Structures are given as structure tokens and as C-alpha cells.
Amino acid sequence: MDFSSKIAINKGWSDDKKYCVTNQNQQKYFLRVSDKEKLDSKKFEFDMMEKVASLGVPMCKPISIELCDDEVHSLHEWIDGKDARETILTVSKEQQYTYGVEAGRILQKIHSLPVTEVREDW
Incomplete structure (x- = not known):
């Protein structure tokens, strides 16, 4: 997915890089970027988040996870708040x-x- 804007988010407890990204249709998403060494743990985390989302928990629902060069990118719905x-x-x-x-x-x-x-x- 290509993004027209990418704004860093400097909050949270993890050492992941976090961004509010916007696509060409002005749809916002939450993007987490991790080191590729964390791929297995990030896949596990993503799977757990899908299970949690299926329970109806209000959260940024997971959309996709992929390895991009030396980074793990996980994309989630954006919630304004x-x-x-x-x-x-x-x-x-x-x-x-x-x-x-x-x-x-x-x-x-x-x-x-x-x-x-x-x-x-x-």
C-alpha cells in the first residue's frame, strides 16, 4: 500500500516505530514498524490481536502484516481519540x-x- 503522508507517533511502551499513515483516498491507518528479527513474535502478536478483535473489543483492528526489506510492517485501522x-x-x-x-x-x-x-x- 502506498501512503501519501506518514506522521511519526512518539508514544507507547514498545520500541517499535509507530506512524499515522494516510493513503491516496485520505484513509488513515496505524503503522507499526519493527526489526525483522521480531517477525515471529510480531506474527504471534498480530494473530492474538485478530482473536481479540473478533471478541468485539474496541481497538485498532489488525489489517495486514508483512516483511518489507529488513522491517516488519503491521497495518491497523486508525481510531481518532x-x-x-x-x-x-x-x-x-x-x-x-x-x-x-x-x-x-x-x-x-x-x-x-x-x-x-x-x-x-x-
Whole structure:
């Protein structure tokens, strides 16, 4: 897929490079770029994300993963939003609690998936 724009995202916990990319139709996507040595673990992660998405979890749904030269590119749907760390204190304690309860429900769905392979980083 060719992109007309690529904006770096300097947030998150991984050492992956992350971008908001836009195609010629102005459709936005989330692109993760990893070292090719991580191909196996990134494929596992991508497969798990597909399973999580199938549960109806609100997330950037995985679209594709491929090896491009010396990098692993995984492409995901883009979701516009705000960083929770920057906005959580701007809502009431009651709303924060509601968000926490919803996060617990989402985690319960994620943890309902059977563990087929033990991986520390997952």
C-alpha cells in the first residue's frame, strides 16, 4: 500500500516505530514498524490481536502484516481519540470509575481467550 503522508507517533511502551499513515483516498491507518528479527513474535502478536478483535473489543483492528526489506510492517485501522493520560483527570471521579469498570470488562474478554502458547512479552 502506498501512503501519501506518514506522521511519526512518539508514544507507547514498545520500541517499535509507530506512524499515522494516510493513503491516496485520505484513509488513515496505524503503522507499526519493527526489526525483522521480531517477525515471529510480531506474527504471534498480530494473530492474538485478530482473536481479540473478533471478541468485539474496541481497538485498532489488525489489517495486514508483512516483511518489507529488513522491517516488519503491521497495518491497523486508525481510531481518532485522545491520550487517556492527558485527559483522564479532566473528567469526574464517577466517569473515571465508569471507564475503569469498562476496562475491566474488556480485560475479562481478552483473558477469556485460551492460551495456546506461553510468551512472556504477551
